[in-house]
Amino acid sequence: MKISILAHSAGRGRRTSAAVALGAVLALTATACGDDGSGAGGDGAEGSGKGKIVFWDNNGGVRTDIWKQIIADFEKANPDIDVQYVGIASTEYQSKVDTAIQADGLPDVGGISASMLAGFAAQGALDPLDDRLEGSSLNGKLNKDLVESLRAAGGGDDKLYSVPTSANNGVLYYRTDLFEKAGLEEPTTWERFFEAAEKLTDKGGNKFGYTIRGGSGSIAQALDAMYGQSGITSFWDATGKKTTVNDPKNVEALEKYAALFKKVTPAADLNNDFTKMVAQWDSGEIGMLNHNLGSYQDHVKALGADKFRGIPQPVGPDGKRVQVSNPVDGVGLFKSSKNKEAAWKFIEFATSAESSSKFNESAGQVPAHLDAAKADWIAKAEPTKLAADALTDGSTTIVQLPYYLPDWNTLSKAESEPNFQKVLLGDMSAKDFLDGLAEKLNEAQAEWDEQMG
Amino acid sequence: MITKEATAAAPAPPRTAPEPPRPAKRRRAWDEAPRWQIYLPLGIYLVFTLIPFYWILLFALRPAGSTSLVPWPMTTVHFEKVWTDRGFGTFFYNSVLVGVVTLLMTTLVALAGGYALARFDFKVKRGFMLALLCSQFVPGALLLVPLFEIFAGLQMINSLISVIIAETVFQLPLSMILISNFIKNVPYSLEEAAWVDGCNRFRAFRVVVLPLLRPGLIAVGSFAFVHSWNHFLFALMFLNNQEKQTIPVGLNTLMSADSVDLGALAAGGIIAAVPVVIVFAFIQKWLITGFSAGAVKG
Numbered sequence: 001m002k003i004s005i006l007a008h009s010a011g012r013g014r015r016t017s018a019a020v021a022l023g024a025v026l027a028l029t030a031t032a033c034g035d036d037g038s039g040a041g042g043d044g045a046e047g048s049g050k051g052k053i054v055f056w057d058n059n060g061g062v063r064t065d066i067w068k069q070i071i072a073d074f075e076k077a078n079p080d081i082d083v084q085y086v087g088i089a090s091t092e093y094q095s096k097v098d099t100a101i102q103a104d105g106l107p108d109v110g111g112i113s114a115s116m117l118a119g120f121a122a123q124g125a126l127d128p129l130d131d132r133l134e135g136s137s138l139n140g141k142l143n144k145d146l147v148e149s150l151r152a153a154g155g156g157d158d159k160l161y162s163v164p165t166s167a168n169n170g171v172l173y174y175r176t177d178l179f180e181k182a183g184l185e186e187p188t189t190w191e192r193f194f195e196a197a198e199k200l201t202d203k204g205g206n207k208f209g210y211t212i213r214g215g216s217g218s219i220a221q222a223l224d225a226m227y228g229q230s231g232i233t234s235f236w237d238a239t240g241k242k243t244t245v246n247d248p249k250n251v252e253a254l255e256k257y258a259a260l261f262k263k264v265t266p267a268a269d270l271n272n273d274f275t276k277m278v279a280q281w282d283s284g285e286i287g288m289l290n291h292n293l294g295s296y297q298d299h300v301k302a303l304g305a306d307k308f309r310g311i312p313q314p315v316g317p318d319g320k321r322v323q324v325s326n327p328v329d330g331v332g333l334f335k336s337s338k339n340k341e342a343a344w345k346f347i348e349f350a351t352s353a354e355s356s357s358k359f360n361e362s363a364g365q366v367p368a369h370l371d372a373a374k375a376d377w378i379a380k381a382e383p384t385k386l387a388a389d390a391l392t393d394g395s396t397t398i399v400q401l402p403y404y405l406p407d408w409n410t411l412s413k414a415e416s417e418p419n420f421q422k423v424l425l426g427d428m429s430a431k432d433f434l435d436g437l438a439e440k441l442n443e444a445q446a447e448w449d450e451q452m453g
Numbered sequence: 454m455i456t457k458e459a460t461a462a463a464p465a466p467p468r469t470a471p472e473p474p475r476p477a478k479r480r481r482a483w484d485e486a487p488r489w490q491i492y493l494p495l496g497i498y499l500v501f502t503l504i505p506f507y508w509i510l511l512f513a514l515r516p517a518g519s520t521s522l523v524p525w526p527m528t529t530v531h532f533e534k535v536w537t538d539r540g541f542g543t544f545f546y547n548s549v550l551v552g553v554v555t556l557l558m559t560t561l562v563a564l565a566g567g568y569a570l571a572r573f574d575f576k577v578k579r580g581f582m583l584a585l586l587c588s589q590f591v592p593g594a595l596l597l598v599p600l601f602e603i604f605a606g607l608q609m610i611n612s613l614i615s616v617i618i619a620e621t622v623f624q625l626p627l628s629m630i631l632i633s634n635f636i637k638n639v640p641y642s643l644e645e646a647a648w649v650d651g652c653n654r655f656r657a658f659r660v661v662v663l664p665l666l667r668p669g670l671i672a673v674g675s676f677a678f679v680h681s682w683n684h685f686l687f688a689l690m691f692l693n694n695q696e697k698q699t700i701p702v703g704l705n706t707l708m709s710a711d712s713v714d715l716g717a718l719a720a721g722g723i724i725a726a727v728p729v730v731i732v733f734a735f736i737q738k739w740l741i742t743g744f745s746a747g748a749v750k751g
Contacts, residue, residue, distance in 0.1 A: 090708075105610060295711055
């Protein structure tokens with residue numbers, strides 16, 4: 001039997017279907033209320049200095065409230081400009097911006113930290129800000145080291161693509177109550193740190209001296225511990241072509257650090273990212289934790305301010321403190337913005353003394369604006385004050401990590417973290433791990449030198 | 454182009470003589486096993502499965518800083534915080550909207566496409582089926598840039614419609630295959646009988662076939678809803694307005710680069726999980742039937 005698809009009522013049915021389909025399309029279009037991604041496109045334009053700009057926060061969520069407050073202040077001072085805030089989780093920010101670069105959907109302004117600056121600059125997504133900064137009231141008011149750190153991370157053309165808002169710093173948090181009980185001294189030296197880690201451990205009682213970061217983000221922490229102990233003050237040797245990560249002193253330091261795993265730390269630390277690490281320190285009985293200023297408020301909420309302290313990294317045997325750099329955070333102007341004048345006004349406002357102070361008080365970080373760094377609240381937030389002092393009083397040497405290398409994120413994360421876990425498990429020696437990392441870094445640096453001519 | 458109908462796809466079952474009485478069922482080993490041998494492994498499995506959920510509940514209901522293993526004293530402060538301060542009320546509404554509209558669109562289009570695949574033969578049918586299957590191997594992330602450009606061209610970025618369309622399109626291949634297999638199980642003679650009684654094709658489908666597809670529709674619909682409810686990528690990429698974001702994107706923002714509010718994260722997780730749990734609780738009976746009946750046969 002063969003029945004024609006054009007049945008007797010097909011004509012009427014088809015008309016009905018077409019009407020329904022057309023109606024649906026019109027309804028969807030009418031209710032779409034969307035746009036083409038942003039007010040950006042092509043090489044952008046200065047614009048009128050009025051109207052709407054879009055701001056993408058690179059660490060949305062916990063910072064949403066303070067950014068909204070700064071935006072409200074800005075809109076009050078600039079009633080002709082409307083800022084649309086979009087908070088994006090830090091873990092997804094790079095992929096969102098990368099997609100937007102490819103699809104021509106960038107916002108006007110975005111949070112740009114040193115760790116992702118090279119990638120965005122290499123794709124030509126950012127507008128250089130040197131000239132704007134020179135003619136701005138911010139000129140000379142920002143911490144020079146932070147400005148230079150962002151300039152160095154920018155892609156080798158000696159241009160500034162992001163105006164610094166804050167500096168973060170590595171902190172050694174320790175439980176004052178547990179230290180007092182055990183009669184231990186403050187872990188201000190690496191020797192005391194290792195001694196305390198051992199003495200505070202009671203595996204049977206589920207008490208540990210330290211929690212190590214074995215999962216995501218482990219490499220920066222391991223590098224901090226290595227350079228801190230070895231006292232080596234530069235990431236590259238005198239030629240600038242060979243990294244110092246596999247220097248015998250660093251190898252020895254990593255061996256000592258990795259040996260802490262399972263001896264004085266929970267076995268589950270192998271997969272510790274910062275979330276798990278901070279959570280178990282806040283809810284258990286672990287003596288020490290290495291993290292940065294960002295988690296200070298979490299510890300206060302969980303433990304209370306009187307049960308712990310956050311101090312700068314321990315000093316080495318010669319009394320000198322060496323730390324690796326933490327990515328400086330900042331705000332950048334996307335090249336495709338069609339309203340650059342208004343966007344720059346917002347950047348100026350957001351990095352001004354008043355906004356910088358508000359923002360960093362909320363984030364618990366060191367303000368990039370010199371006047372904001374003198375605010376009263378800093379004296380009350382001990383870890384921030386100690387970090388600010390350490391960064392400015394000359395007591396600390398910062399080893400600048402090569403954020404400018406476009407491959408740095410891949411090399412220090414996906415390619416190295418699994419091998420670091422092998423080191424912790426004893427399946428790979430610290431020397432083999434560091435030799436492998438050094439080889440890749442040297443290649444990346446050579447490639448970089450070649451590109452820069 | 455449609456050339457003929459696949460009338461042979463589902464022949465009416467031949468009439469057979471009544472089945473002889475079945476032999477007495479042999480008692481199997483596990484019928485005689487002591488109860489504890491059944492319930493103990495099940496209990497261990499259940500505890501193992503439920504501990505992570507209990508942990509989430511614990512963090513969501515106990516005050517920040519508490520290390521108690523029971524959520525007492527109980528607090529709803531984390532729920533209040535995420536629902537009002539962090540905008541989960543809005544995210545929830547957006548997710549429901551995306552989920553329900555995706556469910557409806559996926560089911561409707563899959564029904565139409567599935568019917569065509571089940572009842573008609575056309576020249577490129579095999580190739581089309583192959584393309585449907587192959588489309589399942591393409592990760593959504595690969596299509597982000599072209600999709601973004603298409604939606605940007607249609608002025609649909611920042612609109613829930615873009616997410617709904619993308620979700621629907623990605624759900625359709627599997628849904629169509631499932632529905633077509635389900636329709637093949639409905640004897641074609643039933644539709645023919647309806648035509649003889651004066652129904653046109655659409656009415657015969659609506660009155661005779663559609664009621665028999667209920668388990669399949671529930672399976673496909675719930676699958677579409679749950680997938681779009683949980684899906685993160687399209688909402689993250691296509692929505693640039695806080696007021697239009699969905700639950701998975703909101704959940705992600707509860708973890709910052711250096712800090713995490715575990716109480717809020719757990720409360721957000723519960724808000725995200727509850728609708729899915731409720732959906733499954735109501736539809737599980739039909740879901741199993743639907744998936745097994747609509748499964749691709751070798």
